[in-house]
Amino acid sequence: MKNKSVLFTNMLVNMGIGLIMPITTLYIHGTLHKSLVTAGYVLFCFSGAMMVGNLIGGKLFDSWQQKPLMFYSGSGVVLALVFLGLFPQWPIYPILITLYGLCLGGLNSSINGYIAFLQVSDPNIFNNGYWFASLGMGLATFLSGILFGISIRVVFFSSAILFLLTTLLIKFAFHTIKKTTVEKNPIATKGAVRAWPSILLVCLVMIIVWICYEQWNSNVSVLMIAKHISVPKYSFLFTISTIEVILVQPFMNRLFKPSFRSEKSRIILGLLAFALSYVSIINTGAYWRYVLGITLVTLGEMLALIAIPALLNRYATDRNRGTIQSLGSFSGSMGRALGPLFGGFLITHFNYDWTFLAMFLIHLFLILPVLTLKTKQEK
Known part of the structure; x- marks a missing residue:
């Protein structure tokens, strides 16, 4: 390694x-x-x-x-x-x-x-x-x-x-990394400018995914307690998630070879896994459904959230790699900050089931613009 x-x-x-x-x-x-x-x-x-x-x-x-x-x-x-x-x-x-x-x-x-x-x-x-x-x-x-x-x-x-x-x-x-200066030519600069709509789209996906993901760190705990599921059982969900990552993640490198098409596919599959995780906990008090939900969330994380920085890097040049990666980090931080507030608002004005159904539909909707992503060479 x-x-x-x-x-x-x-x-x-x-x-x-x-x-x-x-x-x-x-x-x-x-x-x-x-x-x-x-x-x-x-x-x-x-x-x-x-x-x-x-x-x-x-x-x-x-x-x-x-x-x-x-x-x-x-x-x-x-x-x-x-x-x-x-x-x-x-x-x-x-x-x-x-x-x-x-x-x-x-x-x-x-x-x-x-x-x-x-x-x-x-x-x-x-x-x-x-x-x-x-x-x-x-x-x-x-x-x-x-x-x-x-x-x-x-x-x-x-x-x-x-x-x-x-x-x-x-x-x-x-x-210290030595940066190349090839990107100073007009053709490369024009390509970099045209990449920004795709970069911003990927960042938007990151924000929305994290807004929804944060429900597992905040509002899902309240729901589980209301369903008479203990706090230790809620905490154990994240132990399960960590074990799944440690065991499964090494195989991801074998299943998905590094390429733009592969990373795009991972994001789409990850969004689908995230979407299904919210459906799995609608109207249930069964603990196994929450275990299924956190497993789907973990799968979505391993697929989409790892692929996003790698895909963003394909739109970058040696002159802006740090800036583009910082936008990905910024998007994740924004989603984590807004998640509890956004989820609390929806749950208060509607209920848990309608909130999770909305999150399911939002993730499915996100797949459509992700399908339109192209590499710099294809633009």
Whole structure:
């Protein structure tokens, strides 16, 4: 397997994120004694800062130096986490968690831009990166509750250590990528301009998928409890999802060879899997239906959400790879930020069943514009 240091870095970043995010609302509401509305605002500020960091990081990646950008973004994350560990009190907590989101957004988009360059010589790096990220996230979400039971300071300091290891790997194991200047000719520039409608369409798909996906992280838990299914059973769904990713993902590289047509097919199949996941939990109190739903969601994630950054990279040039990857990261962050609000609005004004039916239809509708996507050469 190529680029092991980059893949391991991706795993460490996701472990660092996975330690903090599952206990954020619990800490704000249960320990700091703030309302759930306040917790929602804090998470929204975190997501908003991360989106800004995504865009700034992507732009700087293309116009500045890659390694210093990743190193300074990672160092900013470490400092924010150290201060959170030292001062996990209100009102400094929301300020520091927002700063953490800003630096994390810059780090994520710059690492994704770096991976996009490596894909030229390592076509499976996005697939392999997703596998390592899922492994890291699975380990971290398992440890998060245990460490939180000891102290919130232990959570923040543990995450800081993971990001410190990340910055050290970037400093000593990453190499500077030399960009080509072929894209300066008028024909290539014209092709790049014509690619933007396709890029924006793919980003729109990413936003909508994540808006719907976030229901599994928020509103589905409330529904399952209302159906007298326990919280541990709800949490176990994500354990099932992680196990499925670890076991199944390696076979995806064999089933789908890297190409534009293959990545486009993966997005379409992924959208279909996402759509069916919402149908599977309409009007049911049976736990196996939720297991089926999370399995379909995981399948959709392995198909579509990995293919999207790889497909976006096919529209990029060496002059804008970071920017285009940052748009993908920005879209995912926006969808995650809007998801609970959008889902809560629909559920409040209609009900769970109509909301999930709408999400099923939305995913089917998205397949139609994805079918129209073409490569730069076909335009």
